[in-house]
Amino acid sequence: MxxxxxxxxxxxxxxxxxxxxxxxxxxxxxxxxxxxxxGFQAQISLPHQAQWTLYHNPFSLCxxxxxxxxxxxxxxxxxxxxxxxxxxxxxxxxxEFLKVNPAATVPVLLHxxxxxxxxxxxxxxxxxxxxxxxxxxxxxxxARQVMDAWVEKTSLLGDDPISSPEATAGNAAPxxxxxxxxxxxxxxxxxxxxEGVLFHRIKKRAIFFLLMKLSGLRKxxxxxxxxxxxxxxxxxxxxxxxELESALEHSGGPWICGDQFTLADVGMMVILDxxxxxxxxxxxxxxxxxxxxxxxxxxxxxSYQIGCVSFAHPRVTDATxxxxxxxxxxxxxxxIPS
Ligand SMILES: N[C@@H](CCC(=O)N[C@@H](CS)C(=O)NCC(=O)O)C(=O)O
Numbered sequence: 115m116x117x118x119x120x121x122x123x124x125x126x127x128x129x130x131x132x133x134x135x136x137x138x139x140x141x142x143x144x145x146x147x148x149x150x151x152x153g154f155q156a157q158i159s160l161p162h163q164a165q166w167t168l169y170h171n172p173f174s175l176c177x178x179x180x181x182x183x184x185x186x187x188x189x190x191x192x193x194x195x196x197x198x199x200x201x202x203x204x205x206x207x208x209x210e211f212l213k214v215n216p217a218a219t220v221p222v223l224l225h226x227x228x229x230x231x232x233x234x235x236x237x238x239x240x241x242x243x244x245x246x247x248x249x250x251x252x253x254x255x256x257a258r259q260v261m262d263a264w265v266e267k268t269s270l271l272g273d274d275p276i277s278s279p280e281a282t283a284g285n286a287a288p289x290x291x292x293x294x295x296x297x298x299x300x301x302x303x304x305x306x307x308x309e310g311v312l313f314h315r316i317k318k319r320a321i322f323f324l325l326m327k328l329s330g331l332r333k334x335x336x337x338x339x340x341x342x343x344x345x346x347x348x349x350x351x352x353x354x355x356x357e358l359e360s361a362l363e364h365s366g367g368p369w370i371c372g373d374q375f376t377l378a379d380v381g382m383m384v385i386l387d388x389x390x391x392x393x394x395x396x397x398x399x400x401x402x403x404x405x406x407x408x409x410x411x412x413x414x415x416x417s418y419q420i421g422c423v424s425f426a427h428p429r430v431t432d433a434t435x436x437x438x439x440x441x442x443x444x445x446x447x448x449x450i451p452s
Contacts, residue, residue, distance in 0.1 A: 138312065144209050147315035148216045152232040154239055159227045160214060166191035167224040169214055171198050171206075172425040173298075175287055176233035176270055177221040178384040181421035183237050183377065187244050196220050199323050200298040201427055203306045207313050218315050234269040237377050250376050257371040260361065261378045264370050267354065268381025273316050276343055279350035284381070286354055287388050289347025293446075294392050296326040296334040297433035304328070331436065332445065345451045351389075351398060352450050358382065359404050367404070368411045375415070383412045387422050391430055393437040397450050 168184065168191045170177035184191055197205035198220070205211060206218045214229065215222045222229050223236040225243065230236045241247045252258045270284040279286035299307070307327055310320030326334045334340055358370070365372040369379050386409050389395050399405050412418055440446040 142313065145207060145212055145313050146216060147207070147212060147218055147313075149315075150215060150217045150231045153235045154225070154230045155228055158229055160224055160229060162192070162224050162227040164190070164192040165226060167194060167227075168192070169194045169196050169211070169220055169222040169224075171196055171201060171220050172427045173201055173430055174198065174220050175284070175291075175384050175388055176219075178387065178422050178425070179233050179268075179380055180221045180223060180236055180240075181425065182380050182383060182417045183240055183250070183421075185417040185420045186250055186375070186380065186415075187240060187246060189240065189244060199302060199307055199310055199320070200295050201429060202302065204310050204314070204320075207310060207315075216315075232269075234265050234381070237265060237380065241377060250374075250380070252371050252374055252376055257374070257376075260365070261371050261376045264361070264378030265381055267357075268378070268385055274318065276347070279347040280353070283351060283354035283358070283385050286347045286351040287385055289343045290351060290392050290394055291388060292326070292340060292344055293331065293335060293437050294430060294433045295323065296329075296331045297436050298429040299323055299327045300331060301429060302327065332440070335440070335445070344447075348394075348397070348447070348450045349452070351394075355398055355402065355405055358408075359402055362404050362408055367408065369408075379412065380417075382408075383415075383418060384422065386412060387418070391434050393434055393441060393446075397447070 166184070166189055168177075168180055170180060170193070172195065196211055197203050206215075206220060212218060214224075215231065217231065221233055221236065222231065223239070224230075225239070230239045241251050252261055267282050268284050269282055270287070271282055272278070272285075275281075275285035276288045279289050302323075304324070304327060307320060307324045311317060311324060314320045329337065335344075361370050369375045370382065371378060386395075386399065389398055395409075399409050437446065
């Protein structure tokens, strides 16, 4: 190539690279992310129409908790569905949603335009604000302590719950969700996941989705680090369920606090529903009569139908079928490792 042409091509390439960098930096500045304080934020006011607004996703575990809780209390709310990468694309890192939650996660509950962050805080906030709050809150102090402990045990804590499945049943759920994620993300183009690698606050999550996408479901399930996470989460979840069994035996059931269905059962309902979606029930629920009866009772509540079943996402329904088929073909664990 003549030198002049070389120089021209080099100049154009440099210009394009600088332009791309400038566009990236501008976009990043428009998508400011940060951690957020937990609970009710009196100092933040967001546009709203109704008294209650819920930003949520059909598949998200914590979103289910809020839908179930609001349904139990009979609270009407404006529903704003936010897509996550597993259900389609990264709407949770869009400029608009980051104004609602710079932490880029769902659910977010607004009360009169003020956000409440963290789903376990949202549950408690709703119970403390609605007229019929006592419906899901035990009056007896000891039962109330039991409920509070289980709201905590069913919470998803921290940005990296997968690394501490022993901490809570909520934290044991994401590791057991990996196979569902890997199946769902097969339908998502790589470029959409790459957006998360560039702009997500918690880059590790986006990188993990990219790896699952590039590996495919079967290969993902054979990767040693993934197998280790799933096994560790399964062992931890089995221990949490042992504890639940003791709590139900102690209370006499049908619910964690005895006769009264409480916020603790809301938290547990969505975890057991996640086990159903991931085809884990035979290993973790069906072999334990007390837990099995509890799961049957949970499914009979109208709030389960409204908050969970009616939001069934087609990608999740397909994933459950795919995982059951893998298990049948012995490509999936048939026992909880010890
Ligand atoms: N501790 C938070 C967890 C929030 C969270 O991680 N939500 C997930 C869905 S359950 C999410 O928004 N994931 C989207 C992402 O990380 O891109 C809570 O309880 O609200």
